[in-house]
Amino acid sequence: MAANKSRVMHRSLRETPPKAVGGDGVWLIAEDGHRILDSSGGAAVSCLGHQHPRILAAIAKQASRIAYAHTGFFSSEPAEELAERLVGHEPGGLGYVYFVSGGSEAIEASIKLARQYFIERGEPKRARFITRRQSYHGNTLGALSAGGNAWRREPYAPLLSPSFSHVTPAFAYHEKRDDESEAAFVARLAAELEAEFQRLGPDTVAAFIAEPVVGATAGCVPAPEGYFKTVREICNRHGALLILDEVMCGMGRTGTLHAWEQEGISPDIQAVAKGLGGGYQPIGAMLASGTIVDTVRNGSGAFQHGHTYLAHPLACAAALEVQKVIAEEKLLDQVKERGRQLEQRLTERFGNHRHVGDIRGRGLFWGVELVADRATRQPFDPKLKLHQRIKSAAFAGGLGCYPSGGTADGQRGDHVLLAPPYIATSGDIDMIVERLGAAVDSALKNIGH
Numbered sequence: 001m002a003a004n005k006s007r008v009m010h011r012s013l014r015e016t017p018p019k020a021v022g023g024d025g026v027w028l029i030a031e032d033g034h035r036i037l038d039s040s041g042g043a044a045v046s047c048l049g050h051q052h053p054r055i056l057a058a059i060a061k062q063a064s065r066i067a068y069a070h071t072g073f074f075s076s077e078p079a080e081e082l083a084e085r086l087v088g089h090e091p092g093g094l095g096y097v098y099f100v101s102g103g104s105e106a107i108e109a110s111i112k113l114a115r116q117y118f119i120e121r122g123e124p125k126r127a128r129f130i131t132r133r134q135s136y137h138g139n140t141l142g143a144l145s146a147g148g149n150a151w152r153r154e155p156y157a158p159l160l161s162p163s164f165s166h167v168t169p170a171f172a173y174h175e176k177r178d179d180e181s182e183a184a185f186v187a188r189l190a191a192e193l194e195a196e197f198q199r200l201g202p203d204t205v206a207a208f209i210a211e212p213v214v215g216a217t218a219g220c221v222p223a224p225e226g227y228f229k230t231v232r233e234i235c236n237r238h239g240a241l242l243i244l245d246e247v248m249c250g251m252g253r254t255g256t257l258h259a260w261e262q263e264g265i266s267p268d269i270q271a272v273a274k275g276l277g278g279g280y281q282p283i284g285a286m287l288a289s290g291t292i293v294d295t296v297r298n299g300s301g302a303f304q305h306g307h308t309y310l311a312h313p314l315a316c317a318a319a320l321e322v323q324k325v326i327a328e329e330k331l332l333d334q335v336k337e338r339g340r341q342l343e344q345r346l347t348e349r350f351g352n353h354r355h356v357g358d359i360r361g362r363g364l365f366w367g368v369e370l371v372a373d374r375a376t377r378q379p380f381d382p383k384l385k386l387h388q389r390i391k392s393a394a395f396a397g398g399l400g401c402y403p404s405g406g407t408a409d410g411q412r413g414d415h416v417l418l419a420p421p422y423i424a425t426s427g428d429i430d431m432i433v434e435r436l437g438a439a440v441d442s443a444l445k446n447i448g449h
């Protein structure tokens with residue numbers, strides 16, 4: 001990191017990161033020529049790696065025709081084709097797509113559509129949302145209010161607190177009691193959710209919002225078996241919607257196009273982004289059920305929401321090509337196969353590591369959690385900023401990964417998230433784990449372990 005001479009407001013206002021000047025599949029190239037193996041696709045974004053020629057060509061082709069036309073007047077060919085591809089066969093009853101520019105916008109749209117749906121049904125009281133502690137749903141105020149991640153929320157408190165309340169996450173490593181079976185854990189979480197509905201008044205709750213596999217804030221945490229079926233039943237019983245946030249875990253990342261396919265349920269509304277456009281253009285989307293959209297269509301007739309860059313033609317053209325490549329090259333099979341390899345390698349390298357408490361994930365979406373003490377699951381002191389040390393050591397060793405940690409309440413520790421591109425080879429996977437192992441050990445040594 002260089003001293004800060006930049007006029008760009010970077011995340012850190014004290015340091016300017018090096019410039020990325022090129023990309024080549026799973027590799028990122030920095031201005032000094034340093035090649036970085038991108039093991040997390042940024043933040044689970046670059047599902048096809050960098051500079052994929054088909055995506056670049058699709059963007060150029062669309063740009064040569066029409067780059068932008070306001071959606072108040074026009075639709076576009078790529079938007080129509082992409083929507084048809086995503087929901088033309090109505091997966092799980094999701095029949096319509098609303099294209100936005102990223103994940104937070106997709107969550108905001110989801111919250112507002114849920115509210116509008118109930119208003120149009122004559123149930124305006126349904127304005128509350130139940131979500132989970134330690135989830136992340138984005139950084140705009142509504143999405144941040146929905147999220148349960150303490151350190152991101154606290155600087156902006158009180159947020160939109162009355163509308164959002166939080167229950168315990170389905171995070172077995174930290175929340176399941178040692179003497180409790182998985183089924184008993186699920187039953188306890190269900191009882192807590194039911195109690196929250198009762199506390200708020202079931203007819204005031206619009207929706208429950210959750211990530212099927214919790215991403216950045218917890219490090220790839222899938223729910224225990226049966227959890228989402230139970231949640232779906234509770235929402236149904238109370239007439240509330242289920243909104244699933246697949247911004248990070250969706251679009252093939254876990255081995256199926258939608259992570260919810262592995263849970264035996266489907267949502268009423270779903271948010272996707274990141275892997276939708278693979279980072280080639282800023283794009284996200286809200287997928288909504290036919291029932292919801294038809295209710296609004298037959299009521300006021302319009303979703304009272306919009307952004308200038310809705311369904312941007314270049315973004316839709318890029319995402320359309322990304323999705324075509326994934327389907328034509330059968331990359332979800334690759335995600336499953338390489339995912340098994342990644343799990344195996346992580347287990348070999350870290351399974352007996354005295355500071356690795358948990359290795360968890362699905363498909364090509366894995367988290368490694370570091371603990372000071374395996375027996376008690378005690379995290380490292382957040383002040384040590386172990387995750388940042390791992391990130392720096394990895395970067396110096398030619399690996400880009402996504403470490404995170406040190407929540408404000410200090411209860412949860414450091415973890416590293418891995419989300420390699422779907423095109424990663426077997427050799428890439430081996431190299432990722434080898435480089436990560438070296439970075440973790442070097443960072444631990446740095447803090448005297």
Ligand code: PLP
Pocket residue numbers: 043102103104105107136137138139211215216245246247248249273274284
């Ligand atoms: N939801 C989840 C699960 C995410 O992981 C993220 C971003 O990391 C968001 C929402 C917000 O997406 P964006 O950063 O594109 O606004």
